Structures are given as C-alpha cells and as structure tokens.
Amino acid sequence: xxxxxxxxxxxxxxxxxxxxxxxxxLFFGVYFYLKLPVTNLIVSxxxxxxxxxxxxxxxxxxxxxxxxxxxxxxxxxxEKSSYIREAKIxxxxxHVLTIEVVENRALFSKExxxxxxxxxxxxxxxxxxxxxxxxxxxxxYVPDDKYDGFIKGMKNIDDNILAKISDIEYVAxxxxxxxxxxxxxxxxxxxLTLTKFNMINYYNDVLEQLEDRKxxxxxxxxxxxxxxx
Numbered sequence: 229x230x231x232x233x234x235x236x237x238x239x240x241x242x243x244x245x246x247x248x249x250x251x252x253x254l255f256f257g258v259y260f261y262l263k264l265p266v267t268n269l270i271v272s273x274x275x276x277x278x279x280x281x282x283x284x285x286x287x288x289x290x291x292x293x294x295x296x297x298x299x300x301x302x303x304x305x306x307e308k309s310s311y312i313r314e315a316k317i318x319x320x321x322x323h324v325l326t327i328e329v330v331e332n333r334a335l336f337s338k339e340x341x342x343x344x345x346x347x348x349x350x351x352x353x354x355x356x357x358x359x360x361x362x363x364x365x366x367x368x369y370v371p372d373d374k375y376d377g378f379i380k381g382m383k384n385i386d387d388n389i390l391a392k393i394s395d396i397e398y399v400a401x402x403x404x405x406x407x408x409x410x411x412x413x414x415x416x417x418x419x420l421t422l423t424k425f426n427m428i429n430y431y432n433d434v435l436e437q438l439e440d441r442k443x444x445x446x447x448x449x450x451x452x453x454x455x456x457x
C-alpha cells in the first residue's frame with residue numbers, strides 16, 4: 229500500500245504580522261488625525277459681545293478636536309444666550325473654525341426698571357456693567373396694547389439715529405393714543421406716532437435744513453418744525 233504524503237501548510241507569520249502592523253498603523257493614524265485640535269478660532273459679525281465671551285460660551289475656547297467636536301452643539305450653546313439670536317460655526321482649511329453670530333439688538337432701557345434693557349426680540353434683560361449700549365431710555369409706562377407696536381417701531385430705527393435719542397416718553401392725547409415724544413441729544417424734540425416711527429431715520433436730513441436752530445419737530449401730524457424761543 230502506497231504512503232499518502234500530506235503537505236504541511238506553513239503559517240505565513242510574516243504576512244500576518246505585516247497586515248496587523250498596517251491595520252494598526254491606519255487605525256492609530258486616523259485616530260490621531262481626528263484628535264487634531266483646532267488651530268485657529270475666528271469670531272465675526274459681533275459688535276458689543278467680546279470674542280472671549282463668545283468663545284467661552286461656545287465651549288471652543290480651549291481649542292478642542294477639529295473633527296470630533298459637534299458644531300451644532302456649540303451653536304446651541306451660543307443661541308441660549310439672550311444676547312445672541314443666531315449662531316453659525318463653519319469649518320475651514322488648516323483646521324480653522326469661524327464663528328458667525330447675529331447679536332440681539334438692544335433698543336432701549338427702562339427708567340422704572342434700573343439696569344433692564346429691552347432687545348429687538350422683546351426680551352427684557354438685566355444687563356451688568358460688562359455691556360455698554362448707546363440707546364435711549366424709556367421714561368414712562370407704555371400700555372400693553374401699544375407696547376408690541378412700540379418695539380416694532382424701535383426696530384425700524386437705524387443704529388446711527390438710535391444713538392442720537394436720549395429719552396423717549398409716551399405722550400398720548402385725545403386725538404392720538406399712539407403718540408411718543410423723543411428727546412434728542414442735540415436738544416431738539418420730536419413727536420412721532422407708531423405709524424410714522426421710521427420717519428425719524430430722516431432726522432439728519434432735516435437737521436441740514438434747520439441751520440443749527442433748536443426746537444420741536446412734529447412728525448406726528450403735519451411734519452413741521454417749531455423753533456424754541
């Protein structure tokens with residue numbers, strides 16, 4: 229009876245070891261790449277909020293992983309602030325993150341509520357000394373049925389004009405329950421109604437025609453100027 233020859237299979241140990249090394253190298257290479265930190269943080273579109281405030285609030289101040297950090301989570305942290313209406317974080321080349329914010333615009337402060345400022349979304353926020361706003365002061369109470377219209381009118385005022393208004397007073401009379409008096413920094417006074425609030429944006433044009441005279445500008449009815457004696 230002839231002998232059956234059985235060939236022994238040699239374990240290809242070298243190839244197996246090489247495969248393990250390659251796979252391990254790829255794994256750790258990808259792992260360390262994903263763990264690479266942000267190299268630069270850019271904050272844009274902010275005016276009264278500091279870069280440090282935004283970076284601290286977003287949780288990105290310590291330059292975390294560029295790829296493993298959730299951008300949406302950081303955006304939600306920013307949007308929880310009363311001072312931020314919208315936030316968008318974008319990844320860029322060379323591991324750079326750009327943080328774009330839409331600030332909540334301050335409209336006026338309340339005389340009867342010290343330290344409280346009303347923003348364009350209607351929020352009333354107690355603001356500390358960290359923030360400085362050039363906004364007018366509301367001197368008295370505005371009825372609830374007129375308040376939303378008042379905020380809407382204030383939102384339509386340009387920033388450069390808003391900064392020139394020192395005080396605002398609700399001065400309804402028998403003919404008009406939506407009448408307001410604006411005290412300007414230059415000493416002039418302006419009467420407005422809610423339907424004509426945007427007319428104050430032409431204030432600089434009107435000043436050129438007044439030839440440095442001071443008085444009362446009636447934009448609520450008739451659009452005329454009364455010179456002070």
